[in-house]
Amino acid sequence: xxxxxxxxxxxxxxxxxxxxxxxxxxxxxxxxxxxxxxxxxxxxxxxxxxxxxxxxxxxxxxxxxxxxxxxxxxxxxxxxxxxxxxxxxxxxxxxxxxxx
Numbered sequence: 589x590x591x592x593x594x595x596x597x598x599x600x601x602x603x604x605x606x607x608x609x610x611x612x613x614x615x616x617x618x619x620x621x622x623x624x625x626x627x628x629x630x631x632x633x634x635x636x637x638x639x640x641x642x643x644x645x646x647x648x649x650x651x652x653x654x655x656x657x658x659x660x661x662x663x664x665x666x667x668x669x670x671x672x673x674x675x676x677x678x679x680x681x682x683x684x685x686x687x688x
Contacts, residue, residue, distance in 0.1 A: 600638040609661075630680035640665060 598605050614631045614632055621628040645654075652661070666673050 603638075605638075625683040625686065626680045629683035630676055633676045633679055636665075 595604050597608055616627075616631070621631075624672060644665075647657070647661060
């Protein structure tokens with residue numbers, strides 16, 4: 589474990605990996621988020637399991653890395669996690685109805 593790190597810094601999906609866990613985040617302007625509460629709520633919910641990220645990185649490393657490959661991988665992931673994705677979308681749509 590790195591200097592000054594705690595198990596909280598190195599744990600993903602209940603597994604201590606022994607190295608810092610990176611988190612991908614969306615980079616969007618505050619103006620966009622303010623104008624698009626549905627997108628904001630959707631961004632807040634997305635969490636891709638660490639194992640799925642590693643699987644994608646392996647595919648890319650194996651040469652399955654052109655834009656068609658990446659799109660296919662993403663579409664397969666969504667298909668395999670459709671209920672989860674549908675839940676994210678439904679929760680995000682609620683933000684459209686929330687008072688500002």
